[in-house]
Amino acid sequence: MKTINDINFKDKKALVRVDFNVPLNDNFEVTDTTRIHAAKDTIIKILEDEGSVILMSHLGRPKGNQEEFSLKHIVAAATDILGVQVKFVEDCIGDAAQQAAANLQPCEVLLLENLRFYSEETAGDASFAKALSQLGNVYVNDAFGTAHRAHASTAIIAQYFDEKCFGHLMTREIESLNKVLETPDKPVVAILGGAKVSSKITVIENILDKVDDLIIAGGMAYTFIKAQGGKIGDSLCEDDKMELALEILEKAKSKNTNIHLPVDAITADAFSEHATIDNAAIDAIPNGWMGLDIGEKSRSQFHTVLMQAKTILWNGPAGVFELEPFSHGTISLGKSVAASTAAGAFSLVGGGDSVAAVKQFGFDNQVSYVSTGGGAMLEMLEGKTLPGIAAILD
Numbered sequence: 107m108k109t110i111n112d113i114n115f116k117d118k119k120a121l122v123r124v125d126f127n128v129p130l131n132d133n134f135e136v137t138d139t140t141r142i143h144a145a146k147d148t149i150i151k152i153l154e155d156e157g158s159v160i161l162m163s164h165l166g167r168p169k170g171n172q173e174e175f176s177l178k179h180i181v182a183a184a185t186d187i188l189g190v191q192v193k194f195v196e197d198c199i200g201d202a203a204q205q206a207a208a209n210l211q212p213c214e215v216l217l218l219e220n221l222r223f224y225s226e227e228t229a230g231d232a233s234f235a236k237a238l239s240q241l242g243n244v245y246v247n248d249a250f251g252t253a254h255r256a257h258a259s260t261a262i263i264a265q266y267f268d269e270k271c272f273g274h275l276m277t278r279e280i281e282s283l284n285k286v287l288e289t290p291d292k293p294v295v296a297i298l299g300g301a302k303v304s305s306k307i308t309v310i311e312n313i314l315d316k317v318d319d320l321i322i323a324g325g326m327a328y329t330f331i332k333a334q335g336g337k338i339g340d341s342l343c344e345d346d347k348m349e350l351a352l353e354i355l356e357k358a359k360s361k362n363t364n365i366h367l368p369v370d371a372i373t374a375d376a377f378s379e380h381a382t383i384d385n386a387a388i389d390a391i392p393n394g395w396m397g398l399d400i401g402e403k404s405r406s407q408f409h410t411v412l413m414q415a416k417t418i419l420w421n422g423p424a425g426v427f428e429l430e431p432f433s434h435g436t437i438s439l440g441k442s443v444a445a446s447t448a449a450g451a452f453s454l455v456g457g458g459d460s461v462a463a464v465k466q467f468g469f470d471n472q473v474s475y476v477s478t479g480g481g482a483m484l485e486m487l488e489g490k491t492l493p494g495i496a497a498i499l500d
């Protein structure tokens with residue numbers, strides 16, 4: 107299969123699907139430019155070849171043509187980051203888009219209006235995909251964050267191009283995950299956190315025989331503790347998943363995977379940063395109290411496990427990190443992952459909340475790789491083939 111480096115884009119018009127679904131503030135300024143930075147080397151490669159770049163993306167989940175979701179809000183940030191004036195056209199298909207694409211000169215960049223202003227995008231409509239495809243003569247998919255969507259611009263459009271490839275970001279994401287799940291240095295330690303067992307079951311099942319140690323933290327740990335007879339007070343629990351939790355523990359034993367659950371918790375008498383706060387053994391939380399973070403002993407045990415790791419995968423926070431009193435377990439995990447990385451481990455952080463936490467606490471430059479994908483990363487961890495990836499490989 108061709109990579110982007112195998113293609114010479116001179117005098118070609120590259121139609122590049124990026125994921126510029128970035129957060130905006132009330133003044134419509136981009137508050138996190140990570141995804142734009144992440145697409146930069148792909149765009150620069152095409153410009154250096156003296157090709158032209160037509161960028162297409164979605165922004166948010168608009169219902170029709172809603173101005174607040176216009177990609178015109180991204181133009182200033184993209185121009186600044188790329189160091190090239192980004193032109194903008196207020197449609198992604200039709201006469202205006204065709205004119206703008208036709209007028210585009212080598213070394214120029216054009217951004218199309220939000221693809222999701224057309225419901226045909228999310229519907230995976232073939233005629234919409236075909237209309238988009240007519241704007242360029244090479245298709246590059248670099249939208250890892252959207253690769254789990256079988257949409258017109260990610261999965262359907264590729265069939266209309268003879269020349270197509272992944273961009274650099276897509277390649278980095280796939281290679282990083284393969285490094286963790288397919289060809290890792292051992293021992294491999296995965297940390298799974300977050301609110302619910304139910305949202306991570308498929309991930310647990312898929313990675314159980316790929317990792318040596320699995321640290322289960324966050325709200326999802328309490329279902330495992332209660333299932334084993336522990337008292338968890340008012341902590342988060344999915345009673346209907348307790349049997350499954352026990353099955354997972356059994357399965358792990360048979361596969362020689364060590365599961366590490368927290369041994370203590372930071373407890374609170376309300377879900378609030380103004381709550382009264384205490385410590386408790388993880389299996390002896392009184393009624394009226396809930397565990398909102400992992401305790402000191404758990405942090406220290408997890409640190410020991412992480413310092414022995416050669417490969418680390420982290421998905422999901424250790425506690426309610428959005429509230430300061432319950433952020434310290436997640437910060438402690440971040441420090442341990444950073445220390446292990448400094449000692450030579452390869453560490454990958456993926457998923458929406460874990461990436462938000464890692465950035466908020468400043469660990470993003472101290473881990474080996476931070477994924478730009480939320481749902482896309484989770485679906486890869488579940489072992490699924492992502493439509494946006496399959497379309498290029500086909």
Ligand SMILES: Nc1ncnc2c1ncn2[C@@H]1O[C@H](COP(=O)(O)OP(=O)(O)OP(=O)(O)O)[C@@H](O)[C@H]1O
Pocket residue numbers: 299300301302305323324325326342397398399421422423424425426427428456457458459460461480484
């Ligand atoms: N002990 C806990 N009790 C209640 N909520 C918790 C607890 N620990 C973590 N959380 C919450 O879990 C949420 C994240 O859980 P969620 O299942 O959404 O993870 P996620 O979004 O899948 O993670 P990621 O996006 O990193 O994959 C956070 O908002 C956090 O506050």
Ligand SMILES: O=C(O)[C@H](O)COP(=O)(O)O
Pocket residue numbers: 125127166167251252255479480481482
């Ligand atoms: O932010 C994301 O996860 C991607 O851009 C996909 O967005 P979506 O969940 O609205 O499809």
